Amino acid sequence: MRAKDIMSSPVFTVGQGASIESAAELMTARAVTALPVVDTGGALVGMVSESDLLWHRVPSDPTAQQRRGPETDPQRRPGAVVEVMSRSPVATWPGADVAEVADQMLRNDVRSMPVVDDGRLVGIISRRDxxxxMVRGDDVLAAEVQHRLDAYADGRSRWTATVEDGVATVAGGFADETERTVVAVLARTVPGVAAARVGEVTSS
Incomplete structure (x- = not known):
């Protein structure tokens, strides 16, 4: 399963000069926890998250403020996204394996990751995606694998797909090794399928 199979597209973005308030409104309206930040040419230049926007916006313990005085000088409080965004966003590409994407998210402690193709922002993946x-049931996965195989066979039921614990098994013969390889790839590309087992070539 690849990043392109589960990414959300098109992507809601925000400009560097956008106000923190407008970015927060967009996050709330679109129910997202982070937004890619783009320059005037549309290139990815950063990521801004809920925590970034809340920085300098939510007061801390009032008793602590009384001891220290105002925590934030209103004249110095950030007003634009460019002032609070992460400037080195962790990104991935459409063909990346989802397991690799998940590992990157955990290692870098990010909840969303932009997907970039040849310099263009083409999607975004969240932990929720x-x-x-990953949690789709075997029956659902088997039905989707079967649908793809039948479509490849022009509507004929040449193979039978079953899935157990995320592993797809395709029963039926294959005309040649190329056909066998294509069927295996089709089964593996169904989001949620961890591996695929296929039969042997039955004729030359």
Whole structure:
């Protein structure tokens, strides 16, 4: 399963000069926890998260403020996204394996990751997207694998697909090694399928 199979697209973005308030409104309206930040040419230049926007916006313990005085000088309080965004966003590409994406998210402690293709922002993946793809039941996965195989065979039921614990098994013969390889790839590309087992070539 690849990043392109589960990414959300098109992507809601925000400009560097956008106000923190407008970015917060967009996050709330679109129910997202982070936004890619783009320059005037549309290139990815950063990521801004809920925690970034809350920085300098939510007062700390009032008793502590009384001892230290105002925590934030209103004249110095950040007003634009560019002032609070992460400037070195962790990104991935459409063909990346989802397991690799998940590992990157955990290692870098990020909840969303932009997907970039040849310099263009083409999608975004959240931890929720990964979880949603991974928790689908075997019956649902088997039905989707079967649908793809039947479509490849022009509507004929040449193979039978079953899935157990995320592993797809395709029963039926294959005309040649190329056909066998294509069927295996089709089964593996179904989001949620961890591996695929296929039969042997039955004729030359």
């Amino acid at each position: 990964i979880l949603r793809a």
